[in-house]
Amino acid sequence: TQMNIMSAISTIFILVIISSFTYTIITIFRQKKLSLIKNDFINNMTHELKTPISTISLACQALRDKDVQKSETLYQNYINVINEENKRLGMMAEKVLQTAQLEKGKLRLNKVGFNFHDVIEDAIKKIDLQLKSRHGRISTQLGAEFSFVEADKVHLVNVIFNLLDNAIKYSHESPEIKISTENVNKGILIHVSDKGMGISKVNQKKIFDTLYRISTGNVHNVKGFGLGLSYVKAIVELHGGYINLESEIKKGSTFSVFIPFGFE
Secondary structure (H helix, E strand, O other): OHHHHHHHHHHHHHHHHHHHHHHHHHHHHHHHHHHHHHHHHHHHHHHHHHHHHHHHHHHHHHHOOHHHHHOHHHHHHHHHHHHHHHHHHHHHHHHHHHHHHHHHOOOOOOOEEEEHHHHHHHHHHHHHHHHHHOOOEEEEEEOOOOOEEEEOHHHHHHHHHHHHHHHHHOOOOOOEEEEEEEEEOOEEEEEEEEOOOOOOHHHHOOOOOOOOOOOOOOOOOOOOOOOHHHHHHHHHHHOOOEEEEEEEOOOEEEEEEEEEOOOO
16 A cells, blocks of 8 residues: 555656656747747848838938939929838837737727728728839729728728738739628628738638748748737727638638627
8 A cells, every 4th residue: 555655656746747847848949939939020120120211311311412402303202202211110110019009908999980991991092102112903892881880990990001011011923902891790891802922721820920920931021020910810809800811822812801880
């Protein structure tokens, strides 16, 4: 009997040691993964910030040139460049701050009544410059008969903008994007489709994770912080909606977002 008790105690001790060792190994690997993600994020953020800062610096230097000062057209062109790059920097900072607020659970929705189709048009206007630089186009099929919702307009413009931004980034050549809407249940369903590189089944499971970016072989050939889709998912779910993804490698992706009307 004493031998059985000693054997049982020894077994328990061995199991505790094995469990502790396993937990330690898992924690080490998890910390290593987080460290790699953090470093990747810092590298990408630095790279993203350097581009507009360099552009603004060059534009400022050009504005000091007397020949440029004499030409109203050139002068205004450089002023517009500075303005656009400044807006871009502001959007980057806002994206990081919004994610920080979401992580802390401090983000609160400011719900107002509006037409969701106006939100889509606003997002298209915001992305227009980026789209033109890639010689892309967006087609719309806004078929939802009832598109009036009570929700946070600012955040939903950002949601559509982030989905369009994602579609542009992951399109090899001139992006072809289609936005369509329909009414389902007690809300509006928005589809954002592209003919880009597509997303593998493995990556589809991780795409909405904070800081996750699809590897494309080159760290900087697809720009971004890896914050966009995690932000989109959080905002959509705060509204009581959902987001789905259908994608096939080399054929493109379709993100479908459901937003309830928000009123009875």
